[in-house]
């Protein structure tokens with residue numbers, strides 16, 4: 001798919017994303033002021049989001065990542081494939097997961113289940129965007145910054161057909 005920032009349907013431009021991420025960071029700063037969570041970036045989609053969120057956070061934290069994917073370059077999800085577990089021990093840690101989107105919720109639910117089994121004391125979820133669905137989702141975000149409709153979106157870390165993670169905003173993908 002081609003991306004033309006002047007023709008694509010833009011749901012959130014950078015000004016809107018920045019304002020909503022500021023609000024999200026305020027909530028996270030209040031929540032984690034007294035603790036030192038293990039912050040896990042869910043690669044690859046969360047890379048841009050995490051890169052913009054982390055400098056807004058003013059509490060002490062350990063940063064690590066997990067790499068798990070179930071969409072690949074497709075627009076529908078399959079089984080979650082793990083490429084990397086966290087390097088840090090998670091036993092008894094407060095964990096904050098960062099991801100770009102919670103869609104069906106399967107990815108974050110499965111990661112949270114794994115963290116629980118590995119002994120995490122708590123797991124909370126912050127996402128750039130929470131997709132609004134008419135069907136039940138496998139889990140819900142504790143800290144959503146944006147809301148998007150039930151359409152395939154891309155930009156700011158989210159890919160469309162494997163491309164345009166670098167698009168500077170959140171856009172609706174043209175149908176295939």
Ligand SMILES: O=P(O)(O)OC[C@H]1O[C@H](OP(=O)(O)OP(=O)(O)O)[C@H](O)[C@@H]1O
Pocket residue numbers: 042043044045046068069070071072077099100101102103104105106107108158159
């Ligand atoms: O709520 P779900 O329906 O499970 O979808 C959300 C997940 O899908 C995307 O990952 P993807 O599998 O595309 O890998 P990516 O991070 O490399 O883009 C996104 O980054 C989330 O992790």
Ligand code: HPA
Pocket residue numbers: 071101103151152153154158159160
């Ligand atoms: O709408 C989406 N866009 C990009 N990646 C995704 N992964 C799940 N849903 C989406």
